[in-house]
Structure formats: C-alpha cells, structure tokens
Amino acid sequence: MCSIRIEVGRKRQKMAVNNVVYVNEGGLPLNAVDWLEKHHQSKAQERLQMIHDLSLKQGSLVVDAGCGPGLWTPLLAQAIGAEGHIIGIDIDTESLITAQSRSNGSWYRQQVLYKRATLEQIPLEHGGADIIFSANVSQYLEDPVAAFAAMAPYLKRGGRLVIKDIDFGTMRFGGVDPMLQARVFQARERWERDRCAHDYAFEDSWIGSKLAGYLRAAGFEDVEEKTYRIVRQCPLPEDYRFYIQGIVEWFVCENAPYLSHHDVTCWLQCFFDTAYSVLDVADFTCEETEFVVSGVWS
Ligand SMILES: C[S@@+](CC[C@H](N)C(=O)[O-])C[C@H]1O[C@@H](n2cnc3c(N)ncnc32)[C@H](O)[C@@H]1O
Numbered sequence: 156m157c158s159i160r161i162e163v164g165r166k167r168q169k170m171a172v173n174n175v176v177y178v179n180e181g182g183l184p185l186n187a188v189d190w191l192e193k194h195h196q197s198k199a200q201e202r203l204q205m206i207h208d209l210s211l212k213q214g215s216l217v218v219d220a221g222c223g224p225g226l227w228t229p230l231l232a233q234a235i236g237a238e239g240h241i242i243g244i245d246i247d248t249e250s251l252i253t254a255q256s257r258s259n260g261s262w263y264r265q266q267v268l269y270k271r272a273t274l275e276q277i278p279l280e281h282g283g284a285d286i287i288f289s290a291n292v293s294q295y296l297e298d299p300v301a302a303f304a305a306m307a308p309y310l311k312r313g314g315r316l317v318i319k320d321i322d323f324g325t326m327r328f329g330g331v332d333p334m335l336q337a338r339v340f341q342a343r344e345r346w347e348r349d350r351c352a353h354d355y356a357f358e359d360s361w362i363g364s365k366l367a368g369y370l371r372a373a374g375f376e377d378v379e380e381k382t383y384r385i386v387r388q389c390p391l392p393e394d395y396r397f398y399i400q401g402i403v404e405w406f407v408c409e410n411a412p413y414l415s416h417h418d419v420t421c422w423l424q425c426f427f428d429t430a431y432s433v434l435d436v437a438d439f440t441c442e443e444t445e446f447v448v449s450g451v452w453s
Pocket of ligand 1: 222292295
C-alpha cells in the first residue's frame with residue numbers, strides 16, 4: 156500500500172526532469188531538447204544499429220523529416236558517406252537552431268542543410284530524395300496516412316520512406332506493481348484518445364505497431380517492419396535514468412484525468428522517492444520495443 160502523499164509534492168521540486176512536455180511554436184506537444192538528447196544517448200547502441208540495418212547507399216540524399224535538434228544527423232551522415240547529403244527539416248525554429256549549432260564545426264557540417272518546413276511540404280523537388288527518414292515524429296501526426304502519402308512524391312522511384320517510432324504498449328517495468336502499471340498505461344492510452352477534444356494536440360504513443368499498416372495504406376510497397384527490444388537493468392546508466400524519470404512523469408502529466416490521485420502518488424513515489432526508488436533496486440528492469448518501418452515508393 157502507498158501512504159505518502161504530501162512528500163511527493165515536495166520531492167517533485169527536486170526532480171532531475173522538468174518541462175518534459177511543452178508546446179512548441181507549431182503548437183505541438185514536444186519533449187524538451189535536453190530530454191531528447193539524454194533519450195538519444197541512452198539508446199545510442201540501438202539507434203546506431205537501426206541506421207546500420209537500413210543499409211543506406213553511399214552518396215544518398217536523405218531527408219531527416221522532423222529532425223528536431225539534429226541528433227540523428229551524424230548517424231545518417233556516417234551511413235551515406237562523405238558524398239551523401241542530408242536535408243533536415245522541422246517546423247520548430249528552436250530545434251533547428253540547436254541542430255545547426257551542433258553541426259557547426261563538426262565533421263559532417265558540409266553534408267547537412269537544415270530548413271524550416273513541414274513534412275508535407277519538403278523544400279526539395281519531387282523525385283529528389285533517396286530516403287526520407289523520420290524518427291519520433293509520427294506519434295504527433297493526426298492523420299499519419301495522409302502525411303506519409305504527401306511525403307511520397309519527394310522520393311525517387313524506388314526510394315524509401317523510413318519511419319521510426321515508439322510503442323508504449325510494449326513498455327514493462329520489472330519490480331513495479333503490475334496492476335499499478337496497467338492502470339497507469341491504460342489511463343494514458345485512454346487520455347491520448349480523448350485529449351484532442353480538450354484542446355490538447357494529437358499524440359499517439361502507441362503508434363509503433365500500427366506503422367506498417369499506415370505505410371501500406373499510404374501506397375508504399377514492400378513494407379518491412381523491424382523491431383528493437385531495448386532492455387536496461389540496475390545499475391542504470393545516468394542518461395537512461397533521466398529518460399525513465401521523464402517518461403514516468405509524462406505518463407501522469409496533464410493531471411492524468413483517468414487515474415486516481417492515489418495511483419498518481421504511488422506511481423511518482425515509486426520512481427522518485429529519494430529514500431527508496433525502484434530505480435535503485437537490484438531486480439529493476441525496464442523494457443520497451445521500438446519500431447522501424449520502411450516502404451518503397453514506386
Ligand atoms: C520528439 S521530436 C523528435 C526529433 C528527432 N527526430 C529525434 O528523434 O530526436 C519531434 C519533432 O518533430 C517535429 N514535427 C512534428 N510535426 C511536424 C511536421 N508536421 N512537420 C515538421 N516537423 C514536425 C517537431 O517540431 C519536433 O522537433
């Protein structure tokens with residue numbers, strides 16, 4: 156049973172993670188840049204593997220659609236070699252400025268151009284791209300099929316659209332009361348279905364397993380789905396701990412309308428209690444599966 160209530164409010168002042176979710180100038184709920192960076196570092200090994208598995212051709216022209224702070228640029232640049240080029244597009248100026256300053260002075264700076272644009276209106280002639288890559292963006296698209304179909308003409312014949320995203324239906328915390336987890340996850344999933352009606356922007360954090368169907372519906376062929384199971388256990392690397400604490404807070408943000416106050420308190424206490432956090436318990440594990448789905452445009 157959970158009994159501490161008031162203390163959690165006090166402890167939240169000390170949390171490592173703040174403003175995990177905010178609304179950017181495009182009106183989208185987004186993860187803060189420092190959280191995105193830690194998230195990226197915490198899954199560096201798997202993300203490197205994801206790009207490796209795409210077998211990108213040397214000299215390709217790649218569009219990084221919804222590039223954010225440009226965290227995938229060096230991975231893509233390495234995969235396409237010095238002759239390849241990347242156009243990073245995003246609707247958020249702050250992210251683009253961060254991406255640009257990250258690339259200034261880097262080994263890949265000559266290969267990348269960042270531009271403010273939407274996924275649907277890429278600043279490139281039709282038939283120009285070998286690959287359109289988009290990571291962690293589809294979860295914000297109200298109509299992913301329409302967006303994927305709008306991106307298709309920018310690809311060469313035989314070019315590929317590659318969408319990478321999360322699916323929180325695959326997330327499990329070992330060492331946390333399974334019934335509490337189930338209630339928290341179900342409440343969030345239900346809230347994501349309803350939140351648009353309450354003036355929040357669209358979000359589907361359960362999208363990963365739906366992507367293959369969406370690509371087929373948008374007219375892509377030879378759709379391939381690759382899954383990456385990401386498991387971490389105690390002792391957790393610092394960047395992964397930061398990521399998990401961000402996720403835990405995010406599950407109960409926006410006042411968690413479909414969760415009881417008691418469950419919210421227990422959930423936060425479980426992960427943030429300074430005297431006893433489940434993150435420090437020897438048998439703690441976290442697992443989730445991320446999806447990379449590609450389709451050919453012919
Ligand atoms: C969660 S961030 C992911 C950033 C980056 N791809 C990564 O994985 O680190 C989502 C990004 O998608 C951008 N975005 C969302 N919808 C977009 C749209 N319709 N057109 C262009 N960018 C979009 C946001 O501005 C944001 O920078």
